[in-house]
Amino acid sequence: MKTVFERPQSLVDTSFHFCPGCHHGTIHRLVAEAIDEYKVRETTIAAASVGCSVFLYDYFDIDVVESPHGRAPAVATGIKRANPDKFVFVYQGDGDLAAIGTAEIIHAANRGENITVIFVNNTVYGMTGGQMAPTTMLGQRTTTSPYGRDFAQDGYPIRMTEMLAQLEGVGYAARVAVDSPAHLGKARKAIMKAFATQIENRGMGFVEVLCTCPTNWGMGPIEANKRIAAEMIPYFPLGVYKERTGSDFM
Amino acid sequence: MPRLTIHEDRCKACGLCVEFCPKDCLALSDKFNPQGYHPVELVNPDECTGCAICAKMCPDVVFKVEK
């Protein structure tokens, strides 16, 4: 008998604190699979961010330092510059990366920091109770957009992957989802690519993963999962936005 | 026949595996697990192909699949 699926080794054997149906768990697993695949568990130093994923260090069997809200790309820059032989990744939510930490992510990307970024877009601030994020969809009601996000008031949802793909320092940029088996396969491949980008010294590897937050969306897990394809993907199209293959990164 | 190991204690009864199993092999049970959820169970073992779609869709890494 052959094992076709099991818990990745670098994922600590414990329960996640995430709410039922929250995709953070799935995304954690995919990242752990990449750590295993590239055998970087023993050389990885990750920078955790502030949000529902702050407990990264409880779930991955790797060294982790906690960053202030939004600053993980700067923390990772410091780690990687001082330890170029280590594998360094950050895992950030959309409040963390696309609001308070925009300067840090854009400049880490622009400097071509050789790090891997997992960006989890769930259109809300999960940890603090579902307030509006820069990624909140137009019309979406949150605890701080009770009438629905209105572009005249709050602007449009921000598309980070498209923005970052423009920067020369980014070696790989993709947006993926984990709401269906087909999307999952692509998400897994993209995360692997973002790992390879760092290992092959091609600059920042960036993957945006569309994620549910059933709790703060006020939906059941199945309904929340459906929202990804119904509402998010049309505005946040999936795909590979940038992929350097050669040494055109100078 | 494929072997499905279900780590019931970890299940949060989100239903994603049930929704995506192409063979309708899974259902949420009536019992409670230590977290207070009705954990998933394999109700149609004969139909299971070991495709591992359930395992991949599960956010809580509840399954192990062998075949």
Add this chain to the structure above:
Amino acid sequence: MAAKTFEKGNVAIAKAAVAAGCKYYFGYPITPQSDIPEYLSGVLPGVGGQFVQAESEIAAINMLLGAGSTGKRAMTSSSSPGISLKQEGISYMAGSEIPGLIVNIQRSGPGLGGISPSQGDYFQATRGGGHGDYRILVLAPATVQEMYDLTILAFELSDKYRMPAMVLADAMLGMMKEPLEEWIPKQAEEDKSSWALSGAKGRERRKIKSLFLGDGELAEHNWKMLEHYREVEAKETRVKIEVHDDCELAVVAFGSAARIAKSAVDRLNDEGRNIGMVRPITVWPFPYKEIRELAEKDIPFLTVELNVGQMVEDVRLSVEGRSKVSFAGYPPGYLPSPDEIYEEITKLLDKKD
């Protein structure tokens, strides 16, 4: 003995960092400290190091946090407005027990203020500056040579106690040139392999963090930090005391203010007075005990600062009413001459006589 060169205070700090084996610098330009990044951007690449010009002081301090978490000797430097931006990161470094050097070449504030020398950041530096209950080591040089010596000491203490250290100087000390004798520390760098992040190879994984949500965990962490601070206070307080028997009055001043005040004190003593001088070299830990002992001998104090009254509060806390504490403050944009401080002291002596 190495030959002396004539160097700017800022350059002395940069050279000391290299001598201390610091290979990583992260910073954002601001007057009057830009000589430091300018010097290090030239030197660090040649010693296998990294110079990163960050997008902001916020990013720079977090890069320091990252490098520091891996046990690598690293630094950032800035001046007052930039140091304000670093406070978030400093608080996290303190909470996570990450070493690292922060240099503050103070300019005047509040706000954009100006680029003239100031000691207006004393409170910020000695009270932690960011949120939460914490302290950092703060060393206050008064000469170009001390800019060098205390930079090396700051690295060593920071590593030893796993807490951020600051060199607190100002525009005057940063920009002026004085003879400098460079030296290389003999002491080997602290072994950080017991806690630094290096990848979980052949050992349990490590977490460096400041979030403690477990029952009573954070209180315990705070108490542990306090105990640590008490140890630093007991072992690392440094102060230069020149006070003789029957001292009529002692001037307390640090950094540039101490230089100016010292000229006035010397002149008075040449004229036959008996004026003492107390110069805190560490302003955290502050020499409370040493000053209290002088107060117990009924010596009155005059605190001189380039601000409108900050360290004077610590002097009063040391004295606790045992003797009189006067204050002469010089807000930014204006450096007092030794003559003015001479006048200030004479006025106090006249009142007393």
